[in-house]
Amino acid sequence: MIEHRYPEFHPVAPLPLGADLVAALDFRRLPKILLHEHLDGGLRPASIIELAKEQGYNGLPTDDAEQLAMWFHRGAQRGNLPEYLEGFAHTIAVMQTKEALVRVAYEFLEDMAVDGVVYAEIRFAPVFHTEKGLTQDEVVEAVLEGLERGRRDFGVEFGLILCAMRDRTDSLEAAELAIRWRDKGVVGFDLAGGEYGHPPKKHVDAFHAIQRANFYITIHAGEAFGPESIWQALQWCGAHRLGHGTRLRNDIEIRPDGSLKLGRLAQYILDRRIPLEMCLSSNVHTGACASFEEHPFALFHRAGFRVFLNTDDRLMSDTEMSKELALATRTFGLSLVELEKMTMNAMKSAFVPHETRVDLIRRRLLPTYSMLFAELTAEAFAKQLPRNPHLS
Ligand SMILES: O=c1[nH]cnc2c1ncn2[C@H]1C[C@H](O)[C@@H](CO)O1
Numbered sequence: 001m002i003e004h005r006y007p008e009f010h011p012v013a014p015l016p017l018g019a020d021l022v023a024a025l026d027f028r029r030l031p032k033i034l035l036h037e038h039l040d041g042g043l044r045p046a047s048i049i050e051l052a053k054e055q056g057y058n059g060l061p062t063d064d065a066e067q068l069a070m071w072f073h074r075g076a077q078r079g080n081l082p083e084y085l086e087g088f089a090h091t092i093a094v095m096q097t098k099e100a101l102v103r104v105a106y107e108f109l110e111d112m113a114v115d116g117v118v119y120a121e122i123r124f125a126p127v128f129h130t131e132k133g134l135t136q137d138e139v140v141e142a143v144l145e146g147l148e149r150g151r152r153d154f155g156v157e158f159g160l161i162l163c164a165m166r167d168r169t170d171s172l173e174a175a176e177l178a179i180r181w182r183d184k185g186v187v188g189f190d191l192a193g194g195e196y197g198h199p200p201k202k203h204v205d206a207f208h209a210i211q212r213a214n215f216y217i218t219i220h221a222g223e224a225f226g227p228e229s230i231w232q233a234l235q236w237c238g239a240h241r242l243g244h245g246t247r248l249r250n251d252i253e254i255r256p257d258g259s260l261k262l263g264r265l266a267q268y269i270l271d272r273r274i275p276l277e278m279c280l281s282s283n284v285h286t287g288a289c290a291s292f293e294e295h296p297f298a299l300f301h302r303a304g305f306r307v308f309l310n311t312d313d314r315l316m317s318d319t320e321m322s323k324e325l326a327l328a329t330r331t332f333g334l335s336l337v338e339l340e341k342m343t344m345n346a347m348k349s350a351f352v353p354h355e356t357r358v359d360l361i362r363r364r365l366l367p368t369y370s371m372l373f374a375e376l377t378a379e380a381f382a383k384q385l386p387r388n389p390h391l392s
């Protein structure tokens with residue numbers, strides 16, 4: 001049982017911890033939960049170059065790691081999802097052997113540890129990794145081996161999500177693969193790829209298979225298409241979480257007095273506590289939002305939606321969790337209470353069993369957050385001291 005619950009747990013919470021103090025935090029110190037990140041969107045540039053040599057892949061635009069990172073980032077910032085996705089041809093090309101998959105998965109968790117992530121859900125589409133003869137089961141086995149080793153060496157907990165691709169016709173096979181591996185590290189099923197012209201309901205058979213197995217669903221929706229896509233993800237396909245959900249903004253009206261008028265879909269998502277896996281940098285890069293300032297994350301958050309931040313594709317979007325949290329804090333003036341609330345939202349929304357979530361909250365999130373609250377409070381008091389006439 002958890003004795004202390006947000007927000008009463010923090011006796012110091014009512015003290016005004018100035019935005020300047022929070023913004024000055026080293027965000028890598030915050031314990032973080034990451035639920036939306038693609039394995040093939042988070043490789044290290046130097047590893048891509050080495051893996052390309054090992055596997056005889058000659059298609060990379062450069063063999064200089066720094067240049068390659070910039071190349072991926074430039075390509076991803078063209079303001080639309082199809083072009084954002086073009087870079088994946090190269091990362092996928094170097095993830096075609098067991099050794100490469102183990103390595104990429106292992107390094108992924110090492111990078112998570114450096115970023116301060118304590119639990120990560122990682123997703124990828126096994127069907128893309130069979131070009132050199134691996135079966136999809138061997139692909140999943142290799143990725144899980146790398147992740148298991150990473151968990152042992154770096155102490156980062158993980159869950160693996162398998163993606164079906166929305167422009168393909170084999171989503172049922174992908175769903176069956178996810179179900180086969182569910183007790184060995186796979187925690188859920190996703191639908192990814194170009195959203196425009198590929199509605200979720202085309203894949204309803206796959207989602208029904210997942211539902212019949214009492215398994216878990218997240219779907220990319222509301223990233224490059226509007227509320228209709230979100231509605232289908234929820235009401236046709238039974239999504240438990242939404243990847244992005246950014247365009248739910250179109251179902252919310254801000255009245256002249258600043259109050260909100262929610263459409264039926266937005267109200268349903270709010271009431272049912274449907275988690276929204278929001279990705280600030282990726283959304284600006286794909287053109288889902290014109291700028292960080294215009295991103296609806298803060299609106300959703302302050303209206304009470306269950307939102308939290310994610311990286312999506314660290315390589316393409318040149319980001320990490322610490323950067324996304326710093327960016328959100330600067331752009332929207334988030335307090336430490338809000339950062340903690342968001343992290344709790346993410347942990348509550350994870351696809352691992354309830355006991356694991358409670359355990360991570362107790363062991364990894366609450367102790368570090370209470371320490372940070374104490375530290376910031378001490379700093380706030382110290383700043384006030386010279387102005388206290390009784391102490392002068
Ligand atoms: O932001 C995204 N939206 C839709 N699909 C995406 C996004 N980032 C990556 N993907 C695709 C490309 C990958 O090859 C695939 C599986 O990770 O998922």
Ligand SMILES: [Zn+2]
Pocket residue numbers: 036038192220243312
């Ligand atoms: Zn994504």
